[in-house]
Amino acid sequence: MEDLKKLYDAILTGNFKIARETTQQALAAGIDPQALVQQQMIPAMDEVGRRYEANEYFVPELLISARAMKASLELIRPLLAAKGAEPAGRVVIGTVKGDLHDIGKNLVAAMLEGAGFEVIDLGVDVSPEKFIAALNERHATLVAMSALLTTTMNSMKTTVEAIKAAGVRQKVKIMIGGAPVTQKYADEIGADGYSNNANAAVALARKLVAA
């Protein structure tokens, strides 16, 4: 559909005004909001992720695309909720205790949202208790943790242990990322997955919720 392709393009080029306008027009014309998400928004963010991974897009492009996607999603989300549509998964995400770096975490959050996940972003310097409280309140099935420093990375381990101690480890999958993090570290602390960039994080999240 010609007009809906405009939404795809607006997200790809990061034009949030056009993204919002096109979404408004489409919804007014009675287009199924679920179809907008599935056929335009998710494919657009997938392409953004592909370009990012291919070094064609950089952090600024990724974030402006995410902003356009969010402008559209804000209009669609209430309609989806009203219809009782289930998201691809519910993710609690945050930068771990002691760490303030959130650009990488925000990129992952945006990409997950663009992929149809419901994202509960707890921000930075998030304690294990806050992660657990959010998990319980929001019935999330996925926890995503970020750390940028070797010195704060250890908070991931304490958070995983706290989730176990709280007795909710079986209910959730845990994924981690950030500059110092490796697959080996993920294995060591008993996380379910590791990703080294925002695009791969989406594939990982999809895999973990399907498992």
Next chain:
Amino acid sequence: MNDTVRIHLRPMGVTFEVARHTPLQDVLFPYGVEFPCGGKGKCKGCRVRVIEGALAVTPEQERMLSAEERDGGWRLSCQCRADEDLVLELAQWEAQILADTSSFTFAPRRGLGIAVDVGTTTLVAQLLDLEQADVLAVRTALNPQARFGADIMSRVGYAVAEHGQDKLVDVVRRQIERMIAELLEAGHRPGQEIVDVVLVGNTVMHHLFCNLSLEPLSHYPFATEHLAGVTLSGADLGWEIPGNPPVRFLPNIGGFVGSDILAGVVATHLHKDSRPNALIDLGTNGEIVIGTGDRMLCASTAAGPAFEGARIYMGMRASTGAISAVRIDAGGFSCHVLGNVPPRGICGSGLVDAVACALDLQLILPGGRMQGGEKSLTLADPVKISQTDVRELQLAKGAIAAGVRLLLGQCNLDAAALARVHLAGAFGNYIETASARRIGLLQFRADQIHPAGNTALLGAKIALFADPEIFATLARKITHVSLSELPDFQDTYVEEMLFPA
């Protein structure tokens, strides 16, 4: 004819060989000669004295130097090439310290003093005669901690997460001890006493030299209670220095902003100027100070080592074989290579120039992507810049530019309102300001920007003469701002990653 010439430097007593016709600017910097005007023959900061051999007098030098000075062998080293064997006396430090301490209540002291700039990447130490404020000897070395991490956060990580504190403390103390021994060998005469040793550096360098725990600096809120200056004795350090002087590491300002910046504030008189001014240190840990007469704010930004040529595909330090400058010539790149040899890499100033030229040639788009999806650009075979290099530069310049913008915002100031922007550090000295403006690293008018040389070392030298209380009081007067806690941080940083169209 031999292709190399020999240069001997006084008072350090250093001799080295370089390719014939090598510009002196390319080889003298590591020995403490600075080029405040950027090597354009517009100041006298880089003057040297010819003792043996000859250096031609160019029109710039006729304008800048009096007939008396020229007859006395004085030359502007930025305008000269080594065409024959030379013996040169480097004396510009003397001029600088005397000129810059004029407003200080400094009284000549008996004995000798040592000033050390403990940089994350390089160490510079000078031996001074405190009666005359003469520099007797200079030594530079790489910081041996660098092999445990290029930037301060990786040093903190090594110290805390990998229990490497003792190692880091030990290697830097030993290296500085060696440098001091060499300084004394070169410039110390029997019977002279060393009365004072002053060191400056960022908070991590301070903690590592003084062996204070880095744990508080390893996580939010990244604040240490040990901001104060520390005085150690030779016995504490296992050093033997004639006269057994106190070894004083000057106080930190806050966060990661340390006494090197405090020294820079003193050296540039930022604290005495009633007009709004800024001091920017374009290093691995980019620091910014803005003074508005009545108050001063400072911040540090994680610019990373791109300006030092690290994490760059063919990056290298500003040494022989590095492309240090690039300009557009007939629609292509024309490169200047340090030391008059074939190019083998690129240093920070070359990278900034190259990207500035590539933006003008539309080979790089404002978003940072190379035109047509190219993965690299060849500057001068075999040296290239890669797409990833451009991304590294975007992160570095974005961090500095965002830091400046956020700090200006905290002061309710526009960039245009700053009377002066002092650039500290080696990179600030070498960088072509037009290129720095082109890529959006420095968003100021050309007339605002003043390369100020090694202000950390200059301030450390001033500290040898000044009341320690001046530094302690000043450190408390400067307010540290944690940029990443400001609500606009991410948006500003991301916006500043883009290049101006």
